[in-house]
Amino acid sequence: MATLAVMVLAAVAYRRNKMTAFVKSLLLTTLLLALLAAESRAKERQAFEHEVKPILKKYCYGCHGETTQEADLRLDTLSDNFENHKVAETWVDALEQLKLGEMPPEEEQQPSAAELSTLTEWLTKKTTEAERNFSQHGNKNTMRRLTDYEFRNTMADLLGVDIGDTTLPAEIASEDGFVNDSAHLPTTPTHLKVFWEEIQAALDKVVVDASKRPAVLKDTRTISDNYLHYTDKNNLFYLSQKNTPAHGPFRITVVAKRIDPQKPALFSTFLGTPSNPRCLPMGESIPAATGEQLTWSPKETPKSYADQVWTLAEPLIPGEETRVHFQYTTGRHRLNIKDVRLEVGELKLIDKHFGFTGGKHHKNVWYFRIPKGAPTTGWKLTATVAGDLGNDSNGIITVSGPNDKFAGQEFTTHTFDGFLEDYPVDGLRPKGHTALAWESKVGGKRGRPANIIFKSITLETPYY
Structure with missing residues (x-):
């Protein structure tokens, strides 16, 4: 508990940019004491396994073991x-029985x-120590040190750092061939010195002096709303950053949207280049919109404006908003849309604004408020549409209500974190790194038709 409290204190001090020499020394001291305390517990455990347990097994387990439990x-x-x-308490009772000669x-x-x-x-010894502990009179611990591998594992548990090989002296095996025999693990000044140095080195990795933080490099590539387009022929969207540091955390942020809700996105x-095998990919899926989905094809794409009608199978919810989203998927021509209507019986709702969807998109969502008391079924969707310079156009129309997810129709943000040292790029430093968003293969092929529109990509190094 004391170790945890000091580590929390150090973390809070760091967060507030108030890490002092006193706090760091306190953390170092506590970690060292924790290591020594762990050694003490390990020695006691070893004494039980090697010296006490064999006696219990020989004389006690027959009546108080797996098959028989006399006196419960x-x-x-x-x-x-x-x-x-x-x-x-159970061990105290057993001790009394031994002293009375009844066991x-x-x-x-x-x-x-x-x-x-x-x-x-x-x-x-153990029951006396327990009685003192329960009476809050303190406790005595026998101190012995950790082996090299125990020390490395303990540091990983305490700080989450793999310190690698240490300069601790080689362990001396006991007569039984064990290197963790307490009799052969003395704590010498050399061991204490190495423990101290290794702990300091580990803390240097996890504790950052806020006053010495390197400047954060933040580069963003953004596509204007009026010029949104697909990825290039390799389904790539990227930016390059100069003078990327070799170490430290990084974050890549991608803003993107799905095109066809029925296809993978x-x-x-x-970080680096896709051809570099050490630049490992991190995958992400763009959520799809939900709701009723209709389609248009060249048959529904006149060369001059004309009404096209689609019958809705799903009910609309009175008193709530309904969205109609036209999303181009394939073809050489965009679709121009205006005067979108929802109709049932004598009731007609209309949104007259002009929009289009194609290689670029403009105001391609129409909004309607369904009146309270209106029918829920029997609705038809009508839109006045025309192909732009041709009728080679295909797409998806999503009609969504308040309970549907709209994510696939809107841009969503995706973040990826890592450490620069895990992504070395030979030949690019000190020039920098390239951050890429690479759409996975669509239909087994790379290149168009793509199903993702990337709006922006940001690389921050180092990211704190």
């Missing part, structure tokens, strides 16, 4: 964690004097 007592699964009050029973094999001494001394982001 089972020792083979009883924890040696004396910080648990119930566990400690093991007279008719059973008896431990030797040495074995009985080992068992009673261990129980007396998947893309990956890269």
Whole structure:
């Protein structure tokens, strides 16, 4: 708990740009004490496994083990964690039975004097410490150090940092061939010095002095609303950044939308170039709109303005808004649209504004408020449309209500985070990096027809 409290204190100080030498020293000291405390617990655990448990197994588990639990007592699964009050009480009862000579029973094999001494001394020591702890009188810990691999694993658990190989002296194996035998793990000044240096190096990786932060490079490539277009022939959208640092976190932000709600809209982001195998992709899917979907084709694309009618199968909700979205998908010509109407019986709703959809899009969503008390079914959609310089046009019309997702018809933001050191790009530094959004293959082929419109891409390095 003390370690956690100090780490939180350090994190708060960093967030507030108030990391001081005192806080860092306090964190270092606490981490070192935590390592030593972990060693103490490991030594006690090792003593139980190697010295105490074999005696219990030989003389106690027969009556208090897996198959038999006399007096409802089972020792083979009883924890040696004396910080648990119930566990400690059970061991205290067992100690009393040993002292009274009632365990093991007279008719059973008896431990030797040495074995009985080992068992009673261990129980007396542990129960006495537990009693002191429960009485808040403090506790004594036996200190021993971690092995090299235990130290590295502990640092990873505490700070989330892989410190790699250390300069700790090589471990000396015991007579049994173990390198984690407590008798062969002395804590020397050399070990303390290496622990201290490694902890400081690890903290340098996770604790950043706000006053020494490098400047954040932020580059954005944006397409104007009036000039939105598909990705290039390779379904790529990218920007290049100069003087990208070699280390630190980065963030790529992509703003994009789906075209055809019935087709996949998947893309990956890269840092570097797609041809560099070390620039690993990160995948993302653009959500699709929901609602009733209609289509138009060259048959419904006159060369001059004419009304086209579609019958709606899904009900509309009175008192709520309904959206009609025309979205071009394929073809050589855009579709011009005006005077969009929703009609049922004598009731007619109209949105007269002009819009178009094609390689570029302009005001291609029409909005209607369905009157309260209006019928829910029997509606027809009518629009006055014309192909622009031809009738080679195909697309999707999505009619959506208040309970439908509109995400596929609007631009959504997608973010990707990583670390620059994981994306080395030979030959580009110090010139910089290229951030790419790359649409996944559509229909097994790259290139048009694409199903994503990218609006912007942003690269921030380093990103804090």
